[in-house]
Amino acid sequence: MSDNTDGAVGAAGDDESLAAPTGVSRRGLLGLVAAGVGTGALIGGSAVAASRVSPSVDAAGQYAFRGEHQAGIVTPAQDRLHFAAFDLTSTATRDDLIQLLKDWTAAAERLTQGLDVSESGSVGGPELLPPDDTGEAQGLAASGLTITFGFGPSLFRTADGTDRFGLADRQPAELATLPLFAFDLLEESASDGDLCIQACANDPQVAVHAIRNLSRIAFGTARIRWSQLGFGRTSSTSTTQATPRNLFGFKDGTANVKAEETEALRDFVWVGDDEPQTWMHGGSYLVTRTILMTIENWDRVSLGEQNAIIGRDKGEGAPLSGGSEFSEPDFELRSTSGEPAIPEDAHVRLAHPTQTGTRMLRRGYNFVDGSNELGQLRAGLFFMSYQRSPQQFIDVQSALAKDSMNEYIRHVGSAIFAVPPGTRAGEFVGSALFA
Numbered sequence: 001m002s003d004n005t006d007g008a009v010g011a012a013g014d015d016e017s018l019a020a021p022t023g024v025s026r027r028g029l030l031g032l033v034a035a036g037v038g039t040g041a042l043i044g045g046s047a048v049a050a051s052r053v054s055p056s057v058d059a060a061g062q063y064a065f066r067g068e069h070q071a072g073i074v075t076p077a078q079d080r081l082h083f084a085a086f087d088l089t090s091t092a093t094r095d096d097l098i099q100l101l102k103d104w105t106a107a108a109e110r111l112t113q114g115l116d117v118s119e120s121g122s123v124g125g126p127e128l129l130p131p132d133d134t135g136e137a138q139g140l141a142a143s144g145l146t147i148t149f150g151f152g153p154s155l156f157r158t159a160d161g162t163d164r165f166g167l168a169d170r171q172p173a174e175l176a177t178l179p180l181f182a183f184d185l186l187e188e189s190a191s192d193g194d195l196c197i198q199a200c201a202n203d204p205q206v207a208v209h210a211i212r213n214l215s216r217i218a219f220g221t222a223r224i225r226w227s228q229l230g231f232g233r234t235s236s237t238s239t240t241q242a243t244p245r246n247l248f249g250f251k252d253g254t255a256n257v258k259a260e261e262t263e264a265l266r267d268f269v270w271v272g273d274d275e276p277q278t279w280m281h282g283g284s285y286l287v288t289r290t291i292l293m294t295i296e297n298w299d300r301v302s303l304g305e306q307n308a309i310i311g312r313d314k315g316e317g318a319p320l321s322g323g324s325e326f327s328e329p330d331f332e333l334r335s336t337s338g339e340p341a342i343p344e345d346a347h348v349r350l351a352h353p354t355q356t357g358t359r360m361l362r363r364g365y366n367f368v369d370g371s372n373e374l375g376q377l378r379a380g381l382f383f384m385s386y387q388r389s390p391q392q393f394i395d396v397q398s399a400l401a402k403d404s405m406n407e408y409i410r411h412v413g414s415a416i417f418a419v420p421p422g423t424r425a426g427e428f429v430g431s432a433l434f435a
């Protein structure tokens with residue numbers, strides 16, 4: 001498999017590629033069943049569960065769970081997110097952790113095929129027992145679901161240095177809690193975690209169903225520490241996708257590392273063979289930042305000032321030095337008054353590789369989590385970035401200390417996870433860590 005395939009087997013539903021899905025939707029599956037084609041031949045030779053075989057409500061494709069890299073990184077960013085960070089319970093043992101990862105692997109592989117978590121699923125089990133699957137995804141297609149797992153620093157060593165699971169000597173040197181940055185106002189309720197699961201799909205119910213059922217499987221071994229729903233992607237991760245907009249109304253993701261940039265993925269996203277912890281080869285580091293955006297204040301800022309803060313124009317997303325959306329910014333260009341066309345404290349100037357010396361793959365989502373007593377929305381950007389080294393994020397975030405956007409945002413959550421490489425046939429997620 002090439003560097004950027006990420007295990008895709010179907011078109012899997014980004015807005016531009018929905019027209020040509022090649023994954024087998026439940027509706028398509030039923031048609032083939034009716035035509036006498038054995039279902040075992042269609043889905044990896046495994047028997048298809050009796051559950052969730054009602055017609056699909058859409059025809060989005062599927063992504064293979066197994067592959068060289070975990071799906072959900074360079075996979076074209078789906079429109080919906082449910083993210084959860086977990087802590088192991090105080091009684092959980094190394095064997096419990098391994099069993100959990102095995103159970104999660106089996107369930108995730110089924111879920112990404114649009115199936116219930118087990119063969120008996122939501123309605124196929126005994127009447128006297130709670131069903132294996134909660135059932136709210138019955139009748140829904142796979143919807144491009146990807147499930148991506150990560151390991152936090154506290155899985156390797158607790159805050160007081162305890163090696164709970166015999167993993168301390170397998171901790172990558174770079175996997176450490178991020179430093180406190182200027183303006184950070186971090187809340188424990190949105191930070192850190194032993195494990196994480198990122199579920200992305202084009203149907204919110206499918207993403208929520210995945211997290212709900214995976215957390216149910218973890219009962220007694222791990223529980224959710226914090227979680228976040230996202231309703232609209234704020235990045236494109238493939239050149240086949242249109243650039244979406246964040247809640248400031250700007251195009252976001254224009255200069256992102258894209259799935260088609262094989263060399264950039266190697267240089268900036270995938271952990272290379274030089275990492276002493278071999279179990280991380282082909283993996284990546286995920287940073288999450290819960291960033292509140294004071295949109296009521298932002299909405300009172302003039303268009304010209306908004307453009308100057310970002311360094312791009314709100315309509316096209318073109319750099320203020322001119323051109324169109326994908327033109328390279330010219331940071332040397334000055335206006336007739338002698339001022340830089342892209343201000344010194346503009347977001348894109350400070351975050352640009354010419355300033356930071358690095359890039360990252362951003363995969364964030366918009367969120368609105370209710371409102372406060374003043375009627376202000378608790379809105380923001382759930383920022384996620386994948387990088388070969390956490391230092392890349394640290395360098396960019398440090399450069400953003402001078403960002404004029406800081407007046408309108410507040411970082412309240414922060415976490416880092418080592419995301420192991422893809423799971424091959426016969427393996428469970430992260431199995432090389434325990435070898």
Ligand SMILES: C=CC1=C(C)c2cc3[nH]c(cc4nc(cc5[nH]c(cc1n2)c(C)c5CCC(=O)O)C(CCC(=O)O)=C4C)c(C)c3C=C
Nearest residue numbers: 250251252253254255256291348351352353381396397409
């Ligand atoms: C530490 C990394 C970054 C954080 C945190 C971050 C927050 C953040 N960004 C926007 C809006 C935009 N960001 C844009 C570009 C951009 N942002 C980062 C990094 C972080 N952003 C990078 C590396 C880049 C690319 C720089 C480049 O190479 O040109 C843009 C412009 C469009 C684009 O290229 O994506 C916008 C708009 C918000 C609103 C925000 C926090 C709420």
Ligand SMILES: [Fe+2]
Nearest residue numbers: 252347348351
């Ligand atoms: Fe940004």
